[in-house]
Amino acid sequence: MQENYHPNRREQFLWWLSTAETELLKDAVVDRNRHSIIGMLVLGTWGFATLAWSYFFSTVVSAWWVAIILGFFMGGLILFIDRALIKGVQKSTAFGWKPLAFRLFLAVTIGLFMAQPALLFLFEKEVKVQASIDNEIRKKTKNIALVKSYQNDKDELVYQKKLANETLNKYYQEMVYNRNRFIEETDGTGGSKKIGLKNIALAKKAAADKSANDYELVVEKLTPTIQYADSAIQSINNIIAKEQASFNQLLNTGFITQIEALDHLIQQNKSVAFRYYLLIVLLLLIEIMPLLAKYLLPSGTYKVKAELVEEEEIKLIKSTYS
Template identity: 85%
Template sequence: MQENYLPNRREQFLWWLSTAETALVKDAVVDRNRHSIVGMLVLGTWSFATLAWAYFFSTVVSAWWMALVLGIFMGGLILFIDRALIKGVQKSKSNGWKPLVFRLFLALAIGLFMAQPALLFLFEKEVKVQASIDNEKRKKIKNTELVKTHQNEKEQLLNQKKIATATLNQYYVEMVNTRNQFIAETDGTGGSKKIGLKDIALAKKAAADKAAIDYQTILEKQTPTIQYADSAIQLINNDIAKEQASFNQLLNNGFITQIEALDHLIQQNKAVAFRYYLLVVLLLLIEIMPLLAKYLLPSGTYEINAELVEAEEIKLIKKTYS
């Protein structure tokens, strides 16, 4: 035992990360290295969490400095949680496994979440292509919904236009037929086969004139109906186009859109799915390694000394207030 050992700042920082008491661990020769190892693992988890959260926030906010600040903040929370759980590991007690179980669940939640932005970074091009395809599908679905919403109104207008047009065509055909019959009668190519304006030709002329007047009357009556239907249909089409354009502007390549695209890639591509679950496992190992190392590394003189010091402090406090 080297009672006069003076640790450097690096060692002190690593021991702080591992939650070791500097005054006790500096005299425990073997445990110095053990706690330095745990401290380095905590440092690695802290750094990874900070980078991962910073990248996640970079997909949400536009300012890079804000993403960095938020990433540092969330990384700090992970650090505090790690230190609290590591401090709670006491293998000599029966409940020493509880922090490890809790950390496993926490690591699973964090690992599953942080695997997503990591994969978005690794498969950025593929995800953007899939997101573009998904957005086009969303546009088609939205257009179908808009058309369906205005379908009844549009069908009524089209039906009104159809009836008015059919009536107009009927009178037009009648006008053309009576005019052709009159012409055929006067030039001898049809009817009585007599050239000239005879009684039959005069009667057919009167019928043609009446048909022309009737057509003009119905034309004046049905034209407003047709024009109104055309105008109303055009307004509906403009509304659909306007709503579609507004919807298209809402589409983006934000985090949720990319996550949905990633899910579609995982479902459609086995290679991506394999790497996704492999990365989840790796992230889980990164998240749990500090606590796992603390739990698996053998107990040394530091823990025994810490328990004895704590027991002496308890005795002293009881003696003081007794």
């Protein structure tokens, strides 16, 4: 046993990550390496969490330095949670499994969420292509919904315009018919075919003039209706186009959009799905490895010393205040 062993800064940092007491661990030769291993696992989880959260925030904020700061902040929270849970592992007690069970639950919740940015990074090209396809589908769906919402109003306007045009066409056909009858009567090509019958020609002229006058009155009366219908239909089309354009501007390739695209890729491609779930398992293992290592590695002299020191402190406190 090396009683005067002095750990370097790297060892001290790794021991701090593993929640070990440096003064007790210096003389525990075998346990030094064990706690260094636990510290390196915690360091790896901390680094992974920081990178994953930084990438996540880079998809929702425009400034990269803000994403990095937030990533370090969230990574620090994960580090503190890991250290607290590792410190709480007590294999010798009946309740030593509780921190492990809680950490497993935490890994499934936080770990799965943190795995998403890493998976998006790995499948970046495929996800962007799928996100583009999904956005086009969203545009079409929105356009169909907009058209449907205004369809009743447009149908009513189209119907009014149709009735007006049918009425105009009816009066126009009648005007043309009476005018042709008058012309045929005057040039002898139709009607009585007797040029000398002036009364008949005059009567047909009067009928033609009346039809022309009626047509002009109908045109004057129905033109505003047709113009209003055209204007209202154009206004509805403009509203639809404006709302569609506003909706298109809202579409993006942010985090949620990419997650949905990744889900669609998983549903459509079995090879992607297999690698997705494989990576999920791997990333979850990264999350829970520090606690598993603390739980699975054998206990050494460090634990015995820690328990003895704690007992001595309790006895001392009791004797002092008794």
